[in-house]
Amino acid sequence: MCGIMGYIGEQEASRILVDGLRRLEYRGYDSAGVATLVNGSIEVRRAVGKLDNLESLLREDPLAGSIGIGHTRWATHGPPSEENAHPHRAGQVVVIHNGIIENFLELKEELVAKGRTFQSETDTEVISQLIDEHMSEGLDFTAAAQKAVKQLEGSFAIVTFCHGDENRLLTFKTATPIVIGLGEGENFVASDVPAILEHTRDVLFLEDGDMAEVTREGVKVTTFDGEPVDRPSKKITWDPITAQKGGFKHFLLKEINEQPQALIDTMLGRIRQEEGDVSLPELDSLGSDWSKFERIYLTACGTAWHACLVGKFLLEEMARIPVDVDYASELRYRKPILGPETLLVAVSQSGETADTLAAVEEAAASGSKVLSICNVVDASIPRKADAVLYTHAGPEISVASTKAFTTQLTSLYLLSLHVGRALGRFDEKAGRDLVHDLVKLPSLIEEALTSQKQIAKIAKKYGHASDFLYLGRGINYPIALEGALKLKEISYIHAEGYPAGEMKHGPIALIDEQLPVVVLLPRDPMYPKTLSNLKEVEARGGRIIAITDAPTPELEEIAWEVVTIPEANHLLAPILLSIPLQLLAYFVAIYRGTDVDQPRNLAKSVTVE
Ligand code: AGP
Numbered sequence: 001m002c003g004i005m006g007y008i009g010e011q012e013a014s015r016i017l018v019d020g021l022r023r024l025e026y027r028g029y030d031s032a033g034v035a036t037l038v039n040g041s042i043e044v045r046r047a048v049g050k051l052d053n054l055e056s057l058l059r060e061d062p063l064a065g066s067i068g069i070g071h072t073r074w075a076t077h078g079p080p081s082e083e084n085a086h087p088h089r090a091g092q093v094v095v096i097h098n099g100i101i102e103n104f105l106e107l108k109e110e111l112v113a114k115g116r117t118f119q120s121e122t123d124t125e126v127i128s129q130l131i132d133e134h135m136s137e138g139l140d141f142t143a144a145a146q147k148a149v150k151q152l153e154g155s156f157a158i159v160t161f162c163h164g165d166e167n168r169l170l171t172f173k174t175a176t177p178i179v180i181g182l183g184e185g186e187n188f189v190a191s192d193v194p195a196i197l198e199h200t201r202d203v204l205f206l207e208d209g210d211m212a213e214v215t216r217e218g219v220k221v222t223t224f225d226g227e228p229v230d231r232p233s234k235k236i237t238w239d240p241i242t243a244q245k246g247g248f249k250h251f252l253l254k255e256i257n258e259q260p261q262a263l264i265d266t267m268l269g270r271i272r273q274e275e276g277d278v279s280l281p282e283l284d285s286l287g288s289d290w291s292k293f294e295r296i297y298l299t300a301c302g303t304a305w306h307a308c309l310v311g312k313f314l315l316e317e318m319a320r321i322p323v324d325v326d327y328a329s330e331l332r333y334r335k336p337i338l339g340p341e342t343l344l345v346a347v348s349q350s351g352e353t354a355d356t357l358a359a360v361e362e363a364a365a366s367g368s369k370v371l372s373i374c375n376v377v378d379a380s381i382p383r384k385a386d387a388v389l390y391t392h393a394g395p396e397i398s399v400a401s402t403k404a405f406t407t408q409l410t411s412l413y414l415l416s417l418h419v420g421r422a423l424g425r426f427d428e429k430a431g432r433d434l435v436h437d438l439v440k441l442p443s444l445i446e447e448a449l450t451s452q453k454q455i456a457k458i459a460k461k462y463g464h465a466s467d468f469l470y471l472g473r474g475i476n477y478p479i480a481l482e483g484a485l486k487l488k489e490i491s492y493i494h495a496e497g498y499p500a501g502e503m504k505h506g507p508i509a510l511i512d513e514q515l516p517v518v519v520l521l522p523r524d525p526m527y528p529k530t531l532s533n534l535k536e537v538e539a540r541g542g543r544i545i546a547i548t549d550a551p552t553p554e555l556e557e558i559a560w561e562v563v564t565i566p567e568a569n570h571l572l573a574p575i576l577l578s579i580p581l582q583l584l585a586y587f588v589a590i591y592r593g594t595d596v597d598q599p600r601n602l603a604k605s606v607t608v609e
Contacts, residue, residue, distance in 0.1 A: 003072035009186020017070030020195035028395025029072035030080035036065030046085035071096035075377035078121030091132035092163035102154035252398035260442035265392035276431025309478035311412035318416035338366035349404035350605035351379025437569035459587030472520035483581030523550035
């Protein structure tokens, strides 16, 4: 997510803006910029990379002015560059934005047809161009901004001001946060509390559909149509570090709870509900004839490899293309059979994992097309690929991957739907159902997140165990592996995941009263078989922790704990089942007092072999 900062008052705006952006650095970014009004004229300074680069630019070429906006960009459209950095200026207007404008291409086409020229590849520039266009049609700044914003589709938080108007900032909010800091003769706008805490603890939070006119004297909150709304001010009691975590104790818990929004952002602009399809123009470079791929190879490391295991089920069921999955660290040395008839899909949160990068290079050298599914725009792996499907999870700070994982699964579902429709594997009606099931998912995740208190209690009851066994079947077997990895990497407890049907071939020897057995049990055709596996566990005293969308009396009788999740399309159950397992790992780690966000021995991105 990008960092947003606005200031209007009597102090030097550029210093306040940069200091505020520094407190938003934890959000991750790849470029930054500020704009102020100097003697009534808009001045902009932008730099790629860290804020130090922007600060050195400001030392060489200072910015005066006591009204301004600043931004740190996490690229979602267009690579990190000075031209793509915010703020974006068009004529009399300058804008910063957090979120994704879903219909920016059609708006851009309309504006170009009116003779406007664009300086960047971003969706954001459409906003400044639209406002300026409406001002050139005779509307005043506020009316022009209101009209422009109502044309936007997608998720956005916008802050803007215009040439010659020293007296107001305008801000608009839909899905991404805006907080307004209330000072004496000065006011602040930010995407998150840490940016303003050193100036004031009196704030008000905008809600979706709110706009605010921010002056030195005060703040007027209305709807986009100008109808007044009441947003009471609040007193922030957090310390700055807690504030960076949005009030959560750890980044990991914050990122687990961010997953509904992360999935929404990953779907944004890609869903075509009416046609029962998805729109992935970023795949056009792979060509439209998917039948030329006889096989798809999914490769990754760690959690991303678990996403590939689920991806095999999705692609084979929805697209009916044979899929192989391999650890990148194995694939790169195995002299794999690759070539033009094979598509290699490399899944990586960071886009910098050395083994995955090497596997990509191996595939490219063998003549395979490469598709990167990645969370960091312009990282090394996307740069090597023929096409990139970006997840829009926003920066993932905690070493343990959670929202990146569920957005990888979302992206693999989008890919499978896209290829399945392209190959005519299912009709528009079936496609509409699949799209509908995906669009429902963020609210189902919100529901799954309500089990946090129950899971915290379970963690206390079983957190002393020295081993855990995770069981799952079919498409959910990889989630058993992922749950075990989450527990291992943040609580340091030995845990392993196993296909439930395999338990009798060895792991059943582990079962005793000391062994918590976490079983994934969605209501699907495998339910009865997995239930009978559970009876074998129960007969040997195993402590069963069942995660299910169907808590039957039979299950309640043999399970020590039952965590219920909402029912979902079986192809999307892996995403839902991940949520309680992430929470279990988190609360066990808390119980054991380990370093949740920076576990021992681990790195967020393994850029060495
Ligand atoms: C997951 O919790 C770990 N942090 C680790 O397994 C990670 O998934 C793996 O190192 C791959 O990283 P990448 O997705 O950035 O390529």
